[in-house]
Amino acid sequence: MFEFLTKRRIHSEANILLFTVILSILGVFIAGYLVYDHYNPGALFCPEEGLIDCGAVTQGEYNNIFGIPFAHLGLIGMVLTFLFAALRLKHWSRDYTESFFVIVLIFSFLGAILAWYLTYLELFVIGSICIYCFTEFILITVIFGACLYGFIKGE
Amino acid sequence: MATMRECPVCGIRVKLENLEGHLKKVHPKAKVDAVLSEDDKTDIKIAKKKVKKTTQPFEDRERKRWMAAGLVIVVIVVVIMIFFSTLPEGSPGCDLEGEDAILFTIGDVDGVAYDLNAHIGSKPILIEFFSTGCSACVSMAAVMHDLYEYYGWGEDVEFVAVSSSSEDSVAAVREFRDYVNSNWTYIWDSSFGLASDYCTPGTPTFVLIDTDGTIAKWWYKTRDYNTMISIIDPVVQG
Structure with a gap:
């Protein structure tokens, strides 16, 4: 089973990885900023307009999963991806x-699941969006989509 | 999957692109040109080209597209983030800075009456509007502790925390005070009017009252320690 995964020829593998590297560099910086805010509440440049309220997300009770802050998971995931x-x-x-x-x-894939879950919490539970968390959600979803595309189109 | 070909000399199945090398190494006496047909040689050339291709990671035709796509996404994301992060903070709907402080007399959670007017004059007063259900307020507690210590444990700035939340109570506010281990004045405003008097859009909201009784500063939402000091210090130093 693992040979199927590891020996599969990936479509446009190098290009997709280059694309991933470019996006994950930005993802690492944003995740690092979120981790910084975790230890320094209020550090984020974030307006409170309409749905946007970074503090409600990053400092609220839903800022972690199983006791591990989303910010830390995001940073680790992005660094490893890169x-x-x-x-x-x-x-x-x-x-x-x-x-x-x-x-x-x-x-x-794992990062996308966490990001989708956090976005669900933001929209339907917390009622506010953190623009930085949402940006990470976009980045990891695009990275996963590109990798999945290369994997499926491979042979 | 690599194409395999039977060696015409020994019959062992070898990868096509390695066939020539196999013949030269294992069957040095066999004349490669005589053993391999023209079609075989062409197939070997094609197989080698395919092998050579996989050692070069980038296919130029698509590389620029993927790089451009990645850079475009990064630029769009950065522009959007800059745009949103430079939007102005939510305005209070009333501009209180420079106005006289709205006076009140309310009992604190220990039952002692707190008359704001009586406290104005000797030092600035920092009022934090909060609610016990506000997790941002909990996370600000550590910052408030550090600020309280920085301002001489209440010597230079008086700290007051007010909850105007209908979901709170005297007991809940007292419990919150004990939970965050604060030792400044905590008030539960049972009229729920003080927060709206001070135009608080949410919690935490901070009001800094100067020694002359005017509202020197008003701001909403959490700030880090250094930002709080940069807001409060100019008022303290006059």
Whole structure:
């Protein structure tokens, strides 16, 4: 079963990984900013207009899952996504990097699930949106979509 | 999947692109040109080209598209974030800075009457409008503690916390005070009118009253420690 995953030829693998690296760099910075805000409440530049209220999300009771802050999970996920994608590109011809695309796909899938869950909480439970959290949601969803596209179109 | 071909000399199945190398190594006496047909040689060339391709990660034709797509998304995201983060904070609907403080006399959670007018004059008063159900207020507690210490444990700035929430009570506010381990004045406004008098759009909202009884500063939502000091210090230092 794992051979099916690791030996699969990915469509446009390098291009998708490059795309992933570009987006995940931005994701790392935003996630880092959110982690900074976690320890310094009110640090985010964020207006309170209409649905937007970053504090209600980042400082509220739903800012964590199983006791782990979403900000920390986001940062770890984005860093790992970036690392595996970059390592695969840098050491393309090494055998040990052959499975890295699948690892990136798995990380982005897990990240997308968490991001979708947080977005659901923002819209239907908290009633406010954090623009930085929403941006992370967009980034990880696009990364996952691109990786999934490459994986499915592969052979 | 790689194309396999039977070695014409020993019959072992070898990858097509490695066939020539196999013949030279394992069967050095066999003449490669005689053993392989023209079609075989063409197939080997094609297989080698395919192998060579996979060692080059980028296919130029698509690379620029993916890079452009990534950069466009990054730029759009950054522009949107800058746009939203530079929107003005929600305005109170009434501009209180410079106005006289709205006076009140309400009993604190220990039953002691707190008359704002009696406290005006010696030092600035920082009023925090909060509610016990406000998690942002809980997270601000650590900042408020540090500020209280910074301002001489109440010597330089007087701290007052007011809840005008109908969902609170004297007991709930007292419990909140004990939970966050604060030792300044905590009030539950049972008329629920004080928060609207001070135009609070939500909690926490801060009102800084100067020694002359005017509202020097008004701001809504959490701020970090250094930002709070940068707002309060100019008023304290006069």
